[in-house]
Each structure stands twice: as C-alpha cells, then as structure tokens.
Amino acid sequence: MQFLDQAKIFIASGAGGDGAVSFRREKYVEFGGPDGGDGGKGGDIIFECVDGLNTLIDFRYAQHFKARRGAHGMGRNRSGPGGEDLLIKVPVGTQILADDEDRTLIVDMTRVGQRAILLKGGDGGKGNDHYKSSTNRAPRQFQPGFPGREMWVWLRLKLLADVGLVGQPNAGKSSFINAVSNTKAKVGNYAFTTLKPQLGVVAHKGxxxxxxxxxxxxAGAAEGVGIGDRFLGHIERCRVLLHLVDASQTGPVEIWRTVRDELSAYGGGLDAKPEILALSKCDLVSPQALAAKKRALEQASGQQVHTISAATRAGIDPVLDKLMEIAGRAQAMKTAGNRGDSAWSPL
Structure with missing residues (x-):
C-alpha cells in the first residue's frame, strides 16, 4: 500500500430544507388553515478515528466530500427528513488543519473511536404553520433552509509510536527494525533506502x-535538504528516540552532532526527548576501533553508548530492555498525570 501522510480535501455540510406552504383541505372539516411543515436539517461532516488505517492514500482519489441536504417540509405539518451525516474515517494520529497561512490545528485525532463534528448542517426552514396569527389566518410566508458550511482542510498524519529511529542515511535503521519486529523494510547499501516511514511492533520479554x-x-534537513525533514513529524509523538550511528564510518561524534542539530532546528520538542545512543554495524569494525569510537562518543554525548549489530543480533537485547523501560515509564507517568496522581509504577 502506498504511503501518504498529507492530503487536502474539500468538505461541505448539507443545507437545510425549506419550510412548506400548505393549507388543510379535508372533506367535512369546516375550518382549514395553514399546515406547512418544517424543512429537515442538513447533514453534518463528521470525522472518525478508526483502527486498521495507516495512510491517507484514500484521499488522493476522493477529495470532495459533501453531506446531503435536508428534505423540504410537507403538508399536514410533516417535517422533512434530515440529511444523512457524512462520516469520514481517518487513521489514528491524523491532524485536521485549516487551509490558512498558519495551518491552524482544528482537531487532533489520537484515539480509536474519537469523533469530531467539523461542520454542522444547516437548520431547516419553518413552514407557514408558524406564521399564523389572529390577523394572518392564511399566511403564505415560509422560511428557506439555512445553507450548509464549506471549507478546505488539510489532513496530516503523524504516526503514533513508542520509539522513533533516527540517524543519518544508511545508518542501519531499516536493518535494525527488521531484526526486532515484523517489518520488512527495504535494505540497501546506498543513501535514502528508506523513502517513507515504517512501523513495526516489537515484542520483547512479554x-x-x-x-x-x-x-x-x-545536514540541513530541517531546512528541506534531503527528505528527512518532511517525516520528522512522525516522531513528535514518540516517547523515546533510538539514535543509531554507523560504526563503520569515520567521525561518529560529528555524525551524532549533525543529527542532533537537525532535531533541535526542527523543533517540536524532539531534542528534549529521551535518547538512547547506539553504534550500529559493529560487526564491520575491529574491537579496538569500536572501543575507541564508543569512548569518543560517550565523552561527547555524556551518556552510555550501546554497540549493536542487526546482522548478528549482538547487543540488541540490552537496547530493547532500555527502550521498554523508558517507554513504559513515560506511559505510566502520562497515565498518572491524567489521573492527577504523580505516582507511577515500574514495568
């Protein structure tokens, strides 16, 4: 399935139906009178967050969404049926933004089953029965239905994940996610093998x-160099970042600083997220060279540096242990904060 994380669509709610002009005409009934019913309400535009979707590709082929209008009122004080609401299903993590200069956020769809009424349908007009009075016995006035609303909106998908993999091109990220999850990401010995985000479920110790x-x-990704800047939004919601540095390359400290600078320049709190740092492709480096690079990177970053190899699975389990610990702690703190309780329990 093709991945698409941005789409622009046109939405329009339904107009209300017109009120009716009608007069009672029944055999053997001495007095008639106005009996025009009200028009029906127009349909709403409703967005719903559903499970099982991970792309906005459907909105590439269907970009106009219009709810049905309400039916007109009828005689015998019968109101017209309301227009059917239009339900638009989107993946978890979809943001709906206004089509303005600032791309103002309207609603953030973050949980399955969440619904948002983006545009209300127009109300139905009143029939002539509402206009009768002691001085106006046969009114022919009616109220037309209120128009619906319409607008262009942007849909932007930000994947919901616990861990975000970052690093320079060809750092071994795809090999790592293939080794620890059910993903089959493309692997190649050239830059930008990964052209779209990949999601994988990692199972580790239950x-x-x-x-x-x-x-x-x-370098320069935050300003649009390369393709990484477009997809940085997909790790804004991650609880922890796993930063891979290719151990087979020279200058691991400069490589690490380049990526950190781009995270900081992008913003969104990416540079403040917990980070686990690891040297990848360690099977391609001699033990002496690996030890020197690890020592230099630890001194520059001020944190522990793991050494891993996706090909031999060396060093992967300790990294997964750390990821599970940090991701679980962040989730526990978030849950406690939602309850108003600062306490959290470890995994």
Whole structure:
C-alpha cells in the first residue's frame, strides 16, 4: 500500500430544507388553515478515528466530500427528513488543519473511536404553520433552509509510536527494525533506502512497543535538504528516540552532532526527548576501533553508548530492555498525570 501522510480535501455540510406552504383541505372539516411543515436539517461532516488505517492514500482519489441536504417540509405539518451525516474515517494520529497561512490545528485525532463534528448542517426552514396569527389566518410566508458550511482542510498524519529511529542515511535503521519486529523494510547499501516511514511492533520479554523508522537525516534537513525533514513529524509523538550511528564510518561524534542539530532546528520538542545512543554495524569494525569510537562518543554525548549489530543480533537485547523501560515509564507517568496522581509504577 502506498504511503501518504498529507492530503487536502474539500468538505461541505448539507443545507437545510425549506419550510412548506400548505393549507388543510379535508372533506367535512369546516375550518382549514395553514399546515406547512418544517424543512429537515442538513447533514453534518463528521470525522472518525478508526483502527486498521495507516495512510491517507484514500484521499488522493476522493477529495470532495459533501453531506446531503435536508428534505423540504410537507403538508399536514410533516417535517422533512434530515440529511444523512457524512462520516469520514481517518487513521489514528491524523491532524485536521485549516487551509490558512498558519495551518491552524482544528482537531487532533489520537484515539480509536474519537469523533469530531467539523461542520454542522444547516437548520431547516419553518413552514407557514408558524406564521399564523389572529390577523394572518392564511399566511403564505415560509422560511428557506439555512445553507450548509464549506471549507478546505488539510489532513496530516503523524504516526503514533513508542520509539522513533533516527540517524543519518544508511545508518542501519531499516536493518535494525527488521531484526526486532515484523517489518520488512527495504535494505540497501546506498543513501535514502528508506523513502517513507515504517512501523513495526516489537515484542520483547512479554511486552510490546511500536517502533517507527523514518528516512535518514542529513545536514540541513530541517531546512528541506534531503527528505528527512518532511517525516520528522512522525516522531513528535514518540516517547523515546533510538539514535543509531554507523560504526563503520569515520567521525561518529560529528555524525551524532549533525543529527542532533537537525532535531533541535526542527523543533517540536524532539531534542528534549529521551535518547538512547547506539553504534550500529559493529560487526564491520575491529574491537579496538569500536572501543575507541564508543569512548569518543560517550565523552561527547555524556551518556552510555550501546554497540549493536542487526546482522548478528549482538547487543540488541540490552537496547530493547532500555527502550521498554523508558517507554513504559513515560506511559505510566502520562497515565498518572491524567489521573492527577504523580505516582507511577515500574514495568
């Protein structure tokens, strides 16, 4: 399935039906009178967050969505049926933004079953029965239905994942996510093998987490160089970042700083997220060279540096242990904060 994380669509709610002009005409009934019913309400535009979708590709082929209008009123004080609401299903993590200069956020769809009425349908007009009075016995006035609303909106998908994989192109991110999850990401010995985000479910010691792999970052990515800047939004919601540095390349400290600078320049709190740092492709480096690069990277970053190899699975379990610990702690703190309780329990 093709991945699409942005789409622009036109939405319009239904107009209300007109009120009716009608007069009672029944055999053997001495007095008639106005009996025009009200028009029906127009349909709403409703967005619903559903499970099982991970792309906005459906909105590439269908970009106009219009709800039905309400039916007109009828005689015998019969109101017209309301127009059917239009339900638009979107993946979890979809943001709906206004089509203005600032792309103002309207609603953030973050949980399955969440619904948002974006546009209300127009109300139905009143029939002539509402206009009768002691001085106006046969009114022919009626109220037309109120028009619906319409607008262009942007849909932007931000994947919901526990762990975000970051690093320069060809750092071994796709190989790592293939080794620890059910994903079959493309692997190749050239830059930008990954052209779209990949999601994988990692099962480790009876626990699970979702991992997202995004295209590699190069210098200037936050300003649009390469393709990584477009997909950085997919790791804004991650609880922890796993930063892979290719151990087979020279200058691991400069490589690490380049990616960190791009995360900081992008914003969105990416540079403040917990980070686990690991040297990848360690099977391609001699033990002496690996030890020197690890020592230099630990001194520059001020944190522990793991050494891993997706090909031999060396060092992967300790990294997964750490990821499970941090991701679980972040989830527990978020849950406690929602309850108003600062306490959390470890995994």
């Amino acid at each position: 626990q699970e987490l979702v991992m997202a792999d995004i295209p590699g970052l190069i």
